[in-house]
Amino acid sequence: MLVKRGLLRGFSLLVGxxxxxxxxxxxxxxxxxQGLGTHQQLGLPPCSSRILFGIRCPACGMTTSWAHFTQGHWWQSVQANVGGFLLAMVACWVVLLSAAVFVNPRVDVMRYQKTAAIAAIGIGLITLCDWLFRLYR
Structure with missing residues (x-):
């Protein structure tokens, strides 16, 4: 039982x-x-979709959204990419849940499985709708 808890603590640390x-x-x-392109500060190239097709991809603005989110500029985060804002919120939730499991390996993480799946699907759909809206406005 101690080995199982130790493995769970180690796994929660990696996940967090x-x-x-x-x-x-x-x-x-x-x-x-501009609301996008922040990822280039990390040495990454510009978005291939913008270069090849002249349109933003669904992920355009995500890094900018996260940068705004972590600096407390939540409205600007939403404006950059709604899906990015929601993913940043989920990332905070995962960090907190992982910390809770690390501190107390008896936390039942499986009860969050359905919530996580619904959140993933919802964020994907919202990101797609946001992208389509931006394309046609």
């Missing part, structure tokens, strides 16, 4: 580190005034 690292990285970026 990823979104935490992404949030910390986003907090160090300066959000682009």
């Amino acid at each position: 580190i990823v979104p935490f690292a992404l949030l910390v990285t986003a907090s160090q970026l300066s959000p682009s005034e």
Whole structure:
């Protein structure tokens, strides 16, 4: 039983580190005034969709959204990319839940499985609708 709890604590630490690292990285970026392109501060290339087709992709503005989110500019985060704002909120939730499991391995994480699935589907649909709206406005 102790080994199982130790494994669960280690796994919760790994699961929590990823979104935490992404949030910390986003907090160090300066959000682009254009609402997208912030990811280029990380040495990444411009969006291929914008280069090849001249349109934004559904993920355009996500890094900018996260940068605004981590700096407390939530309305600007939503304006940059609604899905990015929602993903940043979920990332915070995952960090907190992972910390709770690390502190108390008896926390029943399986009861959050349905909520996580619904959130993932919902964020995907909202991101798609936001993208289509931006394309046709």
